Amino acid sequence: MTQFGHFDDAAREYVITRPDTPWPWINYLGTRDFFSLISNTAGGYCFCRDAKFRRILRYRYNGVPMDAGGRYFYIKDGDTVWSPGWKPCKTPLDTYECRHGMGYTRIVGEKAGLRAEVLFFVPPDARCEIHRVKLTNTGKTTKRFQLWSFVEWCLWNASTDMENFQRNLSTGEVEIEPDALYHKTEYRERRDHYAFYGVNRPYDGFDTDRETFMGMYNGFEAPQQVLSGTSGNTVAHGWSPIASHRFDLELAPGASDELIFVLGYVKNPQEAKFTAPGVINKAQARKMLQAYGTPAGADIAFETLKSYWDDILSRFSVASAVPELDRTVNIWNQYQCMITFFFSRSASYFESGIGRGMGFRDSNQDLAGIVHLIPARARQRILDIAATQFPDGGCYHQYQPLTKRGNNDIGGGFNDDPLWLIFGTVAYIKETGDFGILHEKVPFDNKPGTEVSLLEHLKISFAHVTDNLGPHGLPLIGRADWNDCLNLNCFSDNPDESFQTTENKTEGSKAESLMIAGLFVAEGKDFAELLAHPAVAADPKYVAKVRSAVAAMEKAVKAHGWDGEWFLRAYGYYGDKIGSNENEEGKIFIESQGWCTMARIGADEGLCDKALDAAVKHLECEHGLVLNAPAYTRYIKDYGEISSYPQGYKENAGIFCHNNPWVIIGEAMAGRADDVWRHYCKITPAFTKDQSLRKVEPYVFCQMVAGRDAARPGEGKNSWLTGTAAWTWKCVSEFILGIKPQYDGLLIEPCIPVAYGTYKVHRRFRDAEYDLTIRCTGKPGASHFIPYIPGHHTLDIEL
Numbered sequence: 165m166t167q168f169g170h171f172d173d174a175a176r177e178y179v180i181t182r183p184d185t186p187w188p189w190i191n192y193l194g195t196r197d198f199f200s201l202i203s204n205t206a207g208g209y210c211f212c213r214d215a216k217f218r219r220i221l222r223y224r225y226n227g228v229p230m231d232a233g234g235r236y237f238y239i240k241d242g243d244t245v246w247s248p249g250w251k252p253c254k255t256p257l258d259t260y261e262c263r264h265g266m267g268y269t270r271i272v273g274e275k276a277g278l279r280a281e282v283l284f285f286v287p288p289d290a291r292c293e294i295h296r297v298k299l300t301n302t303g304k305t306t307k308r309f310q311l312w313s314f315v316e317w318c319l320w321n322a323s324t325d326m327e328n329f330q331r332n333l334s335t336g337e338v339e340i341e342p343d344a345l346y347h348k349t350e351y352r353e354r355r356d357h358y359a360f361y362g363v364n365r366p367y368d369g370f371d372t373d374r375e376t377f378m379g380m381y382n383g384f385e386a387p388q389q390v391l392s393g394t395s396g397n398t399v400a401h402g403w404s405p406i407a408s409h410r411f412d413l414e415l416a417p418g419a420s421d422e423l424i425f426v427l428g429y430v431k432n433p434q435e436a437k438f439t440a441p442g443v444i445n446k447a448q449a450r451k452m453l454q455a456y457g458t459p460a461g462a463d464i465a466f467e468t469l470k471s472y473w474d475d476i477l478s479r480f481s482v483a484s485a486v487p488e489l490d491r492t493v494n495i496w497n498q499y500q501c502m503i504t505f506f507f508s509r510s511a512s513y514f515e516s517g518i519g520r521g522m523g524f525r526d527s528n529q530d531l532a533g534i535v536h537l538i539p540a541r542a543r544q545r546i547l548d549i550a551a552t553q554f555p556d557g558g559c560y561h562q563y564q565p566l567t568k569r570g571n572n573d574i575g576g577g578f579n580d581d582p583l584w585l586i587f588g589t590v591a592y593i594k595e596t597g598d599f600g601i602l603h604e605k606v607p608f609d610n611k612p613g614t615e616v617s618l619l620e621h622l623k624i625s626f627a628h629v630t631d632n633l634g635p636h637g638l639p640l641i642g643r644a645d646w647n648d649c650l651n652l653n654c655f656s657d658n659p660d661e662s663f664q665t666t667e668n669k670t671e672g673s674k675a676e677s678l679m680i681a682g683l684f685v686a687e688g689k690d691f692a693e694l695l696a697h698p699a700v701a702a703d704p705k706y707v708a709k710v711r712s713a714v715a716a717m718e719k720a721v722k723a724h725g726w727d728g729e730w731f732l733r734a735y736g737y738y739g740d741k742i743g744s745n746e747n748e749e750g751k752i753f754i755e756s757q758g759w760c761t762m763a764r765i766g767a768d769e770g771l772c773d774k775a776l777d778a779a780v781k782h783l784e785c786e787h788g789l790v791l792n793a794p795a796y797t798r799y800i801k802d803y804g805e806i807s808s809y810p811q812g813y814k815e816n817a818g819i820f821c822h823n824n825p826w827v828i829i830g831e832a833m834a835g836r837a838d839d840v841w842r843h844y845c846k847i848t849p850a851f852t853k854d855q856s857l858r859k860v861e862p863y864v865f866c867q868m869v870a871g872r873d874a875a876r877p878g879e880g881k882n883s884w885l886t887g888t889a890a891w892t893w894k895c896v897s898e899f900i901l902g903i904k905p906q907y908d909g910l911l912i913e914p915c916i917p918v919a920y921g922t923y924k925v926h927r928r929f930r931d932a933e934y935d936l937t938i939r940c941t942g943k944p945g946a947s948h949f950i951p952y953i954p955g956h957h958t959l960d961i962e963l
């Protein structure tokens with residue numbers, strides 16, 4: 165089995181040792197609003213705040229070969245041209261290594277006695293990438309060589325950048341200065357932002373015109389200027405602006421040299437855009453260049469970044485007998501939760517950055533992964549999300565990060581959406597004890613004057629379900645529930661219609677969802693507990709109403725949602741069963757098994773155990789639990805997109821990792837530790853062995869791993885930006901290791917095989933810090949409550 169890299173836990177890095185990974189293995193840079201994607205060969209791009217509207221570097225999805233474009237360095241040493249990250253030149257290197265760390269990536273390439281090390285990072289709170297290039301002569305003779313930098317600018321709107329060439333090819337504008345090459349397309353008109361690529365040393369040549377730099381018919385691997393050892397010193401007008409600096413360098417044996425590049429973004433006040441007619445105000449850019457353009461400045465910025473992540477990752481850690489568990493919990497899962505929180509589902513190597521903004525349901529779920537890490541930002545996110553809601557509790561399915569306004573690209577009407585606001589808020593308050601958030605005034609659809617309290621938003625979220633019940637007393641599904649692809653009101657014959665926004669039959673729809681029913685019961689119980697807490701002390705009549713709605717839903721599920729061996733998935737438009745043994749295909753689905761068992765519906769009558777047994781029997785395969793079984797083998801108009809996928813992919817019997825933890829949590833609540841552990845290990849990348857099969861990054865969870873019916877079961881896709889991050893975090897931290905934040909303390913209630921049952925946890929919780937030694941002896945249902953008391957506590961807990 166080919167290995168492409170390994171973990172370095174002490175450094176909190178993943179070390180890639182061959183550049184030709186089965187798929188680009190990427191990392192993310194940025195912590196606030198300037199963000200970058202960077203692959204192990206330095207491909208990728210960056211943007212400020214919004215991957216669609218403020219794209220800084222151009223990137224070509226679907227390129228051949230893939231992952232073309234990034235921050236490239238070219239070295240010309242005699243007749244040999246090479247790149248430290250192997251690509252784009254692909255000249256064989258003597259040494260190659262890429263280390264993806266927390267918010268930085270370090271790539272080292274060495275060729276014929278010349279070593280180039282490039283450290284890429286985004287300083288916390290700064291709007292720039294730093295590229296710190298260290299060159300060392302490791303040979304025995306003096307080296308005379310040349311170095312070129314290269315980036316290609318995107319014309320800001322990543323969508324029109326790829327479409328509107330009749331205009332785009334005439335708009336490019338730049339300014340050339342000794343410290344930096346400035347990109348100012350459209351700055352002359354309404355834009356108040358520009359980008360720049362600067363360096364801390366006078367350069368020997370430059371280019372800003374792509375055609376001159378590349379040559380009309382050359383690719384990234386062989387720029388004309390590099391081949392000929394020159395620069396065109398071009399000033400781009402229209403066409404495609406780029407930025408490239410050239411340096412003619414000399415290094416004695418053993419000597420090193422360092423250049424620090426800053427790739428930045430600046431927004432100016434409208435009234436201070438220019439310093440002279442047509443000349444951009446560069447003050448902010450110069451400040452950044454000064455701050456980071458010295459080794460000392462870059463050191464400080466990098467140290468600040470390190471402390472940022474040290475602080476984040478010092479809040480929860482485990483020391484167990486299982487290294488795969490420890491590295492997942494202590495490093496990569498929490499890191500992925502942060503990245504997913506920052507990016508939602510906008511920009512990855514599977515998400516183009518133009519398709520989706522922030523999802524209402526997605527962003528609420530992401531909170532579960534970060535409330536313990538960045539509570540203040542979680543708080544703001546909750547208020548931002550709630551402000552996109554409508555007065556009837558419904559909401560836009562997604563909103564744009566730049567404006568924080570709901571966007572209508574996918575419309576609304578996904579009937580699970582409102583409940584996730586309760587989910588996110590409960591997670592936040594349990595972690596922080598900040599009940600005050602419930603009194604924050606939040607508008608509807610961002611319209612000033614419509615403000616009500618967040619608590620009111622939660623009430624109408626809850627009511628949105630009870631106001632929309634179907635004939636069995638179960639929640640109407642609307643466009644879809646969590647499963648975007650179960651489109652029961654769509655009925656589309658037309659390939660030009662979107663499954664998600666088309667409802668050819670809505671009037672009188674009876675399609676009902678058992679997934680929403682389970683979610684409603686689980687969240688309804690949480691909601692009632694919150695309302696009844698003395699810090700909220702809601703009107704007891706209202707609390708009773710919530711409880712009785714929950715009880716009615718449980719009754720409806722037991723009466724109409726139980727198929728004999730497992731929970732049904734849904735009722736279709738015509739009242740037909742979906743996810744029933746009566747169906748030929750799609751007899752059983754994971755979502756309703758997960759949510760109804762997490763809600764413990766019918767637990768006393770044995771329904772949860774039966775449903776979990778059925779999940780093991782029908783859904784489990786070598787790589788995890790598939791979404792449904794058997795897979796749909798043809799398009800079924802009544803069900804929509806789910807049956808559009810070939811068997812074994814995505815929502816049609818793929819291992820949709822996001823929902824595996826639902827079953828695992830259900831298992832944990834039922835005390836089935838062996839099942840919990842087995843399912844968890846299957847979807848957790850640190851435990852997977854075959855890197856070539858998995859294909860995507862071995863350090864992060866995927867949205868989807870190909871299921872048993874696919875061509876290559878076990879092949880991962882859609883890595884990084886997925887609700888899997890937050891859900892596996894919740895699953896492992898609260899249900900496996902058993903550290904459950906409660907309003908007034910921590911409940912310790914693990915579910916882990918006894919063989920791994922002794923471990924230490926360090927947990928910061930509000931103003932308290934706990935060092936816990938936990939020893940599980942396998943007693944079913946054992947738990948221990950630790951009341952919240954500020955200060956440091958060391959406890960030894962035997963359960």
Ligand code: GLC
Nearest residue numbers: 509523525526646647648649
């Ligand atoms: C994607 C979406 C998410 C949805 C899931 C299942 O991950 O981002 O909103 O719930 O697919 O369809």
Ligand code: GLC
Nearest residue numbers: 574647648649664805814815
């Ligand atoms: C696709 C995907 C689904 C995703 C949806 C978002 O249908 O299968 O996972 O949630 O698009 O629009």
